[in-house]
Structures are given as structure tokens and as C-alpha cells.
Amino acid sequence: MKSHHYSITVEWTGNDGAGTRSYSAYRRDHRVEARGKPPIPASSDPAFRGDGARYNPEELLVASLSSCHMLWYLHLCSVNGISVIAYRDVAAGVMREADDGGGAFQSVVLKPIVTIASGNDRQKAIDLHTDAHHMCFIAQSVRFPVSTVAEIIVSSS
Known part of the structure; x- marks a missing residue:
């Protein structure tokens, strides 16, 4: 290994x-x-008491999950004959603060909107999100659920 x-x-x-x-x-x-x-x-x-103009650790965690998923997804599409021409994710996470001031993430939902080339297998493009989730190092390292609600658009050109 x-x-x-x-x-x-x-x-x-x-x-x-x-x-x-x-x-x-x-x-x-x-x-x-x-x-x-x-x-x-x-x-x-x-x-x-943080500066809202700067990234915070919670945003960076959600970004890491989104980025890892996207990179695996693009790889899996490339080796499975799916031509992705656009990818945008608006991911969201929920963190709950405990009474003692600590807390933990409860969930993250990835919401990628993926455009694939005309003539590509739309169902395969959808299914590869499951594979990307299982391959994502970050998603496999956290102790809260990470789900994906993907939208696949087939390009008209």
C-alpha cells in the first residue's frame, strides 16, 4: 500500500x-x-468572532469534500468514455454546536451540476457519482454522512 x-x-x-x-x-x-x-x-x-471575508475551517472541509469528489468523478468519467464539458458543485454542510461549545458536522450534501457531451450515456454519468464517492479519500475519512444529489445535463451541441 x-x-x-x-x-x-x-x-x-x-x-x-x-x-x-x-x-x-x-x-x-x-x-x-x-x-x-x-x-x-x-x-x-x-x-x-471570525472575519467573514476569509475562509473558515468549516468551509474548507466542505470544499475538500467537493473537490475530492469532483476530481474522482472527472477521472472515472474519462476512463469510462463520458465526456464532461462542465462541472459545478454548490455543496452545503451542517455543523451542530454542542452546549459545551464543541460540535461536529452532521452532514454534507454535494450538489454537482454536470454537463456531458451529446451522445454520452446519461445513466452511466449518474452512476459514476456513486463510484466517485467510494473512491474519495476525504469522504471515506470523515465520520458523518456525505451524500450526492447530482444533476446531469446532456449538451445539445
Whole structure:
């Protein structure tokens, strides 16, 4: 079995001079970086005193699930003779906060809208979403349900 290793640097950038002296004394801003790639400006969700103009960890988790599914789906389509010409997912996740302030994701729903070339097998294109879900490393690593509600459009040209 192959192993793959990933290294990310997360650096807090929200110290306004007083550190974490109090709950309201610091910003939740931070930067996510990987060598040779542009940084991702991040913060906590605005519900937790974060900056809504930056990505938060919850959004990045949903994005990771969506991206992983899409990449597997495109691969599976390419090796199964399905020509995808457009793919867009508007994914949504639900996280519930516990009384003690902790919490967990309850579910994520992927909603890809996929356009395939005219003459391609629409049913096969639908079925490959199930295969993509089973192959997605991220979906197979989380402990909450990830479902897919796909729409397949057959191009008229």
C-alpha cells in the first residue's frame, strides 16, 4: 500500500499586541500555506468572532469534500468514455454546536451540476457519482454522512 504525506503550515496572524489576554483581545485570522503555493487567508466563522471575508475551517472541509469528489468523478468519467464539458458543485454542510461549545458536522450534501457531451450515456454519468464517492479519500475519512444529489445535463451541441 502506498503512503502519501502532506505538509501544511498554519500561522496565526491575529495578534493585535495583547495576545490572547482575553476572548475579545485577538483576531482569529490565520494563514494556511503549502510550499510553493499561494497562501489561503483564513479565520473562524463569524459566529465565533471570525472575519467573514476569509475562509473558515468549516468551509474548507466542505470544499475538500467537493473537490475530492469532483476530481474522482472527472477521472472515472474519462476512463469510462463520458465526456464532461462542465462541472459545478454548490455543496452545503451542517455543523451542530454542542452546549459545551464543541460540535461536529452532521452532514454534507454535494450538489454537482454536470454537463456531458451529446451522445454520452446519461445513466452511466449518474452512476459514476456513486463510484466517485467510494473512491474519495476525504469522504471515506470523515465520520458523518456525505451524500450526492447530482444533476446531469446532456449538451445539445
